Structures are given as C-alpha cells and as structure tokens.
Amino acid sequence: MAHENIKEEQWLPALDEVDIKRIGDWYVDSLRGSFVESLMTVEDEAALEFNFIGQCLILCFDTLTPPNYGNFESGAIDVFIDGKLSKTLYQRNSANEITIISEDEKKDHHIRLVHRIVDSNCGCRIQGFRILTSPCGDLSFVVSGEHNFSMTDVRAILKRDNKTIRNCLIRNWLTGQCALAGLPPGQNYSLEIIASGWNTLYEKNIQIKLNEETVLSPINLTRSHDATLGAFKFPCMGHPIFKLSEGNFRMRFKAHDSKIKEVKLIRHVGPAKISRICKFQEDVDRSGVFQGLDVDAMYLLCEGSVEIPNDIPIGLYDIEITLANKANAKRKLFSRKCVNIVNEFPVDPVFMTYGHMDVWGQGPSEYILKLIELANIVAPDMVLVSNSCNPAYVSGAMNELDVPFAINFGNHQSLGKEKWFGESIGAIDIGSNLSVINYGHTWDRDLSEVKQVLDDRSDVACKIIHTFEYGAPVKEILDAHDISLFHDAHGPGPKVISLGKTPTIRVGKVDNKSFRIIRFKNGKPNSYTYENHESAPIPFPRNELPPIRIEFDEPNDGSQTKISTKVINELNENIPNARIAFILKHGEYSADNGEIENQVVSDDKQYVVVTVRLNLPANSVETIAIS
Template sequence: MNKEWVSALDTARVLQSGTWWESLFRYAETACLETEDNGAALTFEFTGTGVALGLGQHAVSAYGTPSLGKLIVTVDDGSPRVLYPGNEAREVVLARGLTQGNHRVRAEHLQNRGEMGCRISGFRVLAEHSGELSFVLNGEENGFLVDARAVVRQGGQIVRNTLVRNWLSGSCRLTGLPAGKGYSLELIAYGWESQKIEEIAIQKGKETRLPPLYLHRHPETMPQGVRFPVLGHPTIRQPGESFRVRLEAYDHTIGQVKLSRRVGPATISRTVAFEEDPSAKFYYDREGTVSLPQDIPPGLYDLSIRVSGSRGDFTRQSPRSVYVVRDYPKDPVFMTFGHLDTQGQYQAEYERRLAEIANLIAPDMVLISNAVNPAYISGSHLVLEMPYAITFGNHQFYGHEKWYGDQVGIIDYGSDLCILNFRHPWHVDLSQANALLSSRAKAKIKIINAFEHNAPVETFLDKHKVKLIHDAHGPGEKVMTIGATPTTRVGKSNSSSFRVVRFKDGHVTSATYRGDAVAPVPFNREGPPPLEVAYDPGNNGIHDRVTATVTNILEDAFPDCRVTFVLPAGAYAVDGGRLETMVTSDDERYTVLTVRVDVPAEGTIHATAQKVDG
C-alpha cells in the first residue's frame, strides 16, 4: 500500500472502541479489523481534502455468513451517512472537497434488521487531484466468481494492483487514482478469460463509471460435451495404446478427433483414430475407442472432437484430460498438498505458484485434497504439465462435478499403479470404491487421494493392500503407517506447504522435509517460490541459445527435475542437463525441449540449450 493508505490495524492512527479483532480471513491478501459488536467504532484523523474507506471481503458461503451489519459514518460534524457492506464495493469514498486541514472520520457498526458484522481494512487519504473508477463485474458461472485482480496502468506503468469485487453485489471501485487520460484496466480471475479496457479517463474529484463488465470462462478449464475422460479423471497411456471416450453427439456425424497441447507459442498435436462402439450409444451419448499413434510425443493433451449434423457444427472438448507417457513409472513420485482454502483470486495465485513448482519437480502426478472453489482451482492449474487428482471437503463449493466429474473414480497409470480418487467421508457406502479397487487386484501400487484418512483398515485398506492414502482433513499424525499392509498416511500439516512422496520397490520411502518424521516442505504464501527457474535471455521461441537457471533455497535436493525450453526450429545440444525430448511444433517454427537436471540443496544449477550448426 502507498503512503496515502492507512491500515485499520495501525493503532497509532486508528482508534478503536468496542470489540474488534484482527481478521486475515482464510489467507486473505489484506488484514482487517472485524466486529459483530453493536456500537463498535473506528475513528481516524487525517490531513487532507478527502477520505475513502476500505472494506474487507465477505466470507463466501463455504465458510459462513458475510458482513451483514451497517455502518454509520460521520466526517467531522457532518450529517451521518449509512453504508451497507453487503452492497458496497471494497472501497467507498466518504468525503471529497473538504477544506485543507485536519479532519476526523468515525465509522460505527450497528445491527441491521437483526444481522451483524463488518470488516474494515483501512482508510485512504485522497489527493485533491484524484478521482475514482467504478464498475460492476460479473461472469459465467457467476456463483463461483468471488473476486478479481485489477491492474490499472497509465503509459505502461502500473498505478494500482489490487483485488476488487464484492461478491454479493458485483460492485467494484478503485479510489484515489491520479486525474488523467490514457488509463487501462486489466481484470484477472484465474479460470476466467482476462479482460482489458483501454482509453479510460479519470477526472479530478469525480467518479468514472464503466459499463457493466462480464468475464467469460476460460475454455480450457471445463469439459464441454465429453463424459470421459475429463479433468480430474484423466486417461494416462503410452503411444500406440488406446482409451475409451464418451461424448454428446446425438445423431450427428463424428468427425476429426484430435489431441493438442501448447507450450508457449508452440502447438503440438496429432489427429487420432476413433472407432465407435454402436452398442454403447444412448440418446445424446455416443462412445468409442481412441487409438494413439506411435509418434505422439509425451505430454498433457486436450481432447477435441468435431461433430456435425442437422443441429449445426460443434467441437466437443475435454481439456487436459489425456496424458501421454513414454514409460509407466516403476518408482512413482507424487507432489501433494491440500486445504489451501482456494476460494478466490489471491489464494489461487498461491496455488498457481505451487503448480509452477510441480512443473520443475516433475512428479508423475499431483494429489490435491480438501479443495474449495473449483472455478479458480481449475484456472490455477492451467499451467500444470502433468495430471492431478482432486477431492473437495468441508468447505467445498457445491457443483464442482461440472469441472472434475464424479465424486468417486480411479485413474490407471499402467497396469501396476492406480489412484482411487474418493471425495466422500468414509461413513458412506463404499461399494463403488471397493469394486474399482477389486477390479485392479493385480496392481502392485494402489493409492487413495481422499478428503479424510479414516478409511476402514481391515475391510478396506488391508483388503486392497493400499500403499498410500493422502488427505488434508482430520486429526492424527500427519505421516504414519496404518494396518498390516502397511498403508502410509500422508496428511496436511499446514496450508503453506507441500510434500514430495517418493516410492521405491512398491513402498513409500520419503514424504517429509529434511528427513523429519512429519514436516512438509515449507512454502510461505508471502515469500518467493523455494524452487524456481529463470531463462536468459528468454524462453519465448526467439533465441537459439538459452540458459535455464534453477534456484533452490530449500535444504532438500530435488533430483531429476524437468526444465522446458521453447526455441526456434532446429536441432539442439544441451549442456548441464540430460535431454529428455525434442519435439517440433505443428507449424515447424519451434522446437520444444525437455531437459532433466539434478538440483542440489540450497544450490543453483544451469542448463543451456544451443542450436547445432548444420
């Protein structure tokens, strides 16, 4: 925050009466003072000609009740003004055009028709030559849209970068913007397509109100017309193998079936063979088998199917649902985390950074437990380069099946490894889960990604010889062995960390940090990523000699990390790493390299890809 902003927690500048407590609700970006005390008040004295009030974000329905009280605001000896936090934007102008000098504002919380509560984040002293920008923001799947990041620029320079939107009303306002022309506003909400508005003028002492704004869902975050495979229940195959597909096609003609993925500016795709199974047809649904060509490169692909007929031409798609691997893992590696409280944009930004760390560590799969808002989570993991399984739990946004499919399902990773994804608590009927695991009795490694860990031991975990259960809710030791198999329980210790779970010879050999009994790998939400990569001069397909520098500030080493290069088309040699794949893009303009490197504890490594002459 700049010098014009004063936090409500600044006890030297903001005086409290009544009962207030500090609130950083579920890892919110900005701390607030919260009250439910009728008559509690905050008083702020300032020097200037105007002042604005900052309100905290409301609790979303997954966590409780929003702020439903009212505020009586007075500036100096002026007439009281009534504000309803349930309707207002997060920033509210209280006064402008005051005489230059010292002033006093008082905000008193009162009951509103029996409802209580408000959160105040602070006060902004408004410069005389400033104005406001306001708008109403809504979007597709509006019940899942909580907030967005607003980035205001002028002349290419960032003027404000903050979260906006009252999810109850859609109201947004940015106060204290310097008067001038040539502003732009970019709105970012992971899972939705970003929107940018240009040529905005801010007038001195006035509010510029934009027409209502609407964000469309990002097309790669939800299946459209495909029953399976889907995000959360992907299919994993080697080149030359096949898998089943079910889609909505009615009586239309099923045309081209394609698998495609993008790596920066490079597109890599293959048209695949589809053979329909007429016996599986029912009403709108059709089903068949897709066969993978031998030359399809490894990677995570979007599935698209062209359908045409009397009702028009359509593309049925299932993004990020097909993972092609060169070999099935003998000693699999998983990255796990959970209970991150990803309800809106700020929390989703942290989860995006976790996905970027996962891309470097390069596990075979990511396991996520006890998630909240599927709309933002699906956007966070648009960058993830491997499949993930996800469960929702005690703070879920209901309706996540639209993104991630059935509550119970199983992912086959070859014949020797399977992952049961089980989103229910364990007191429910287990017949479906039993059937899925029983049908894979010969699999050497069976894993459960769960909401909670208290599965029946003898009649379930031991019966199916489950080697690992991952969860993020419930008591008990967070890393422990259960039953006779034994099953290793790997749970969530806190919401600012992750784990890397490694198998050897069919058993978990590592799931903690620094060899500790239970500690996860720390990742402070406010700090830099503990493992990250930088490219010099850039990784955008322009340069034919690029160096990747991987920096690890952790006390654990990370063997066999993956670094991806996007380069002009050609043949390349690698120094400082092991070349894994070299693939030419569809348009033959780019070459995509994946390189394996061993990253030491608290160390840095360099890997360089350079074009080979001739």
C-alpha cells in the same frame, strides 16, 4: 490492502492501535487462504475513531466472506465526520473502496465509524484507510462473467502511460461492484481485469476526472480453456489416463445427434501447438435405443476406442473432438489435461501433494499458480490435490499444470465441481502395478462403490487412496485392500502415521502454506517429510517466491534461437530429474547442462519445444544455455 503507493498518499491500516481508537469488541481476522489481515466486528455499536489531515479519505473493505466459508458481512456502518452523520454504508452492497471525503484543500477531520446490527444482519470487515493530500477522482465498474455463480474476486491492474498505479484484489461477489478510488486525475489510463479460469479483459483510454466518479460500462468475463462442461464422462480433467504410444484408450462423451468428424490429442506449450489426429471406433450406431428404452438419439452418449498414433511425443494432452450435426454445422468438444503419454510406466513413482489450500477466489489461486510453477519443474509422476474449494478458479490454475493430477473437493467446496472435474469416485491406473483411487466423500456413508473400485484392482501391487478426509475403516478398507498410501487434507490425528497391518502410511496436510514430495521404493512410500522430520511438509509461505523456480535471461516465448536460464533450488534436499521446457524458433539445439529429453516441432513448424532434464542439488543454482 495490496496497492502501489501513490505520491502524497498515506496508508492507515485498521489494525493500527496507535492512531485508531477501538470502542467495543473488534478482532483481527483474515479470510482463509489470504495473507491479508483485517479488523472485524459483529458487535452492535462497536466503533473506530481517528483524526486525519488531508483532502481525500477512502475506506477500504476486505472481501466479503465467500458463501462456502460462512455468513457474509451484512451490518450497517454509520460514518460520522466531525460529530455529524455523513452517510450509512452496507458492506454487502458496496465496492471494496469508498470515498468518504473529497475536498479541494487539506483539512483536519475527526472520523468515527459505528457498526450497527440491522434486523439481525451484522458484521463488517475493514482493511484500512487511504489518506490523500492531493486532488483525486474515482473509477467504478461492475464485473460479471460466465459461470457468474462461481466468481468471487478479481485482480485489477490500473496503469497510466505504462506505469502501474494500482494492483489489487477487488469485487463484491454479491453485486459484482468494483471501485478504485483516490486516483490522480488525468487521461491515458488502462485497466486489466484478471481472474483465474476467465479470459483477461483490457480497457483502454480511460479518463479520471477531478472529484468525479468515472463509471465504465459493465464488464463481462468469458471463460478460458474450459472443457465442454458435462460433455465428457471419461477421461476428464482430474481423472487422467496414462498410456504408452501405440496403445488405445476408451472415452465416453455426449455427441447428441452429431457425427464424429475428427478426434485429436492436442497440447500447448506457450505458442507451440502439438497435436495428432487419432482414429476413433465407435462401439455401436446410436440408433435411439438406450438401456432398452426408446429415446431421442440426441440425448445419447457416444462411447468408443481411440487409437494413439505411434509418432505422438510424450506429454499431457487434451482431447479435441470435432462434431457435425445434420446441417453439417461443426462444433468442438474438449476434455482438458486428461491423456498422459509416457515412454514407460514408473517403477518407483514420485508424487507431489498439497491440500485444503482454500482456493475460494483469485488471491488463493495465485498461490496455486506458484505451486504449479514449482510442480512443472519437479515433474513428479502425478500431483495429488486434496480438499479443494471453488472449481471455477481451481480449473483455471490447474490448466497451467503440465503434470497429470487427481483432485477432490471437501468441506468448503463450491457447487458444481462435477462440471469441471467429473465424478467424486474414480481410479487412475498407472500401468498394471500402480493405481490411485480418488475418493471425494466422507467415510460415514455406503462404501460399496469404492470397495468395488478396489476389488477390481485386487491384483494391483501398489494402491493409493487419495481423499479429502481422514477416517477410512482400517480393517475394512486399508488392510483388506493392501493400501500403501493414504493421502488426505482434513481430519484429526497425527498427520504422518502407520495404520493397520499392511501397513498403510497416512500422509496428511499440516497447513495451507506447504506441500510434500512423496517418493516410493519397492511399492511403499519411502520419503514423505522434509529434512527427515517425523511429520513436517516442505514450507512455502504464501507471499514468497517458489523455493524451486526458473529465471530466464531471454523471453521463453519462441522468439529466440539462443536462450539461457537459472534453475534455483532453495530447498535443503536434492531434486533429481527436474524438467525445464524451452520454446525456441524451429531448429536443432543443444544444451550445455543436463540432458535433452526430446525436441518436438510445433504443428506449424515455427517452433520447437526442447525439454531438458537435470539434477538440482540442495541449495543450488544451475545454469542452462540452449543454442
């Protein structure tokens, strides 16, 4: 249980075999993607017994098993205090924390918890117990939100007079119930609720009363930075396009019966907004005729060509379309992280890859945010994300990535991925000599669609298949289409192996706490393991800092005219051409290390984004000062 130690508090983990006696079959388990271990049972009459001295005893459940990972815990738990049945709990409708005992003075007690199977419902998952020797009160609330079907857990940060009292993952995803139990009584508490992909919520002026439960009004989280779900067919998040400035690209979206008033390419770097208005030429007038059928025009898609202005800075952009209906009421459509403007297409591309990270909720998404922090520094040409899970949390994390990416979902996927990330089969063309085919299905199905995508790129010299599962037919797919790299994150066999006559290099996922940097040379994968090992990825334990990271000496928020930083590389390999973005007040700047790639002024002329490139030697700390 991740929480701040409170004065006069003892944490008794359920895994403690010295102070806690186990009766029956209990086993240590952790949810996939979590580094927190719990004690679990599905056996009828399995029990835990222990003694304690204190005023308050709090039972701490682990998160219910998410629906895409199996059955949730649904058994009953009888709580006996000094031999007498005190209450019966059901984890499936309880908050993560429950006060078992709350008294005015310290007392000795014997506790016995007994798991029972009720109508074939079984299972409980316990992290441990908090024992307090001081007076306390509880705080409870219900959290729901937009796209509530995708919301599992949230992070709650409780402060009092700006001091953190609790910082933990909570929420019963079946009921939305949350609780922070065993809190010191008092006023001036504030609560912060964080969930990746949702806007953070703040509650202030909370009072905790002695031996009482403070119940907040229900909390509803709104989505942040979402694309207009289902509005864009292409380009869209996870299916980006690569373009030079002064070029153009195609897009298709749902305009209904509205007129297109404005099309923008827009990106944000901290508080700095950088955008350009683009010319848009619609293919045909939406007359209400679609594929030969008379239909209501409001259901028609709009398709056309976008002209990229020649003064647009390089970078990864959103599309923003302003529409107006017949009453001239305006609304906006967004497609996020989908247009990558480059000065030139890569000759020897670099990819960062990871997969099967089990992002089912807030805890795993926080690990992905650390990977994204690292990726923004490494600045590969593209990030390949394989076999992802919950698109609502994943999209929130990926919105922080300033590198184009392809993503697919696999055997633990939540429903609705298409709303955020589009079709399961597609191709990303990076110039005329490199294509990434994103394939989000198993290989035991009709392959005509992916074959057509490959046939359309028969003249492309370097082709990559990015998929969630191993098993593509070697002759029919890999050899027939000269596939250079096959990247996946699920399936048997050697994780690095040469396949077929091409040959195709398979590079697969080893575990959910590592990543790879894949470098190409002359159209072939040249480097794809760590320290020249035959198959090892780059290790990155989930509870550690990113091995490549930035430490700023001043806030990098546009408030400074001078700023300095340390760029840390703890890996045993060089990272060439790393990228650091500085946000400063409007002005002209120079750097004492590396090379300034560009200086881009924000739309409102208040900020300038200074991008510096430099090489990071293995096991090094580089400093950069901007002034």
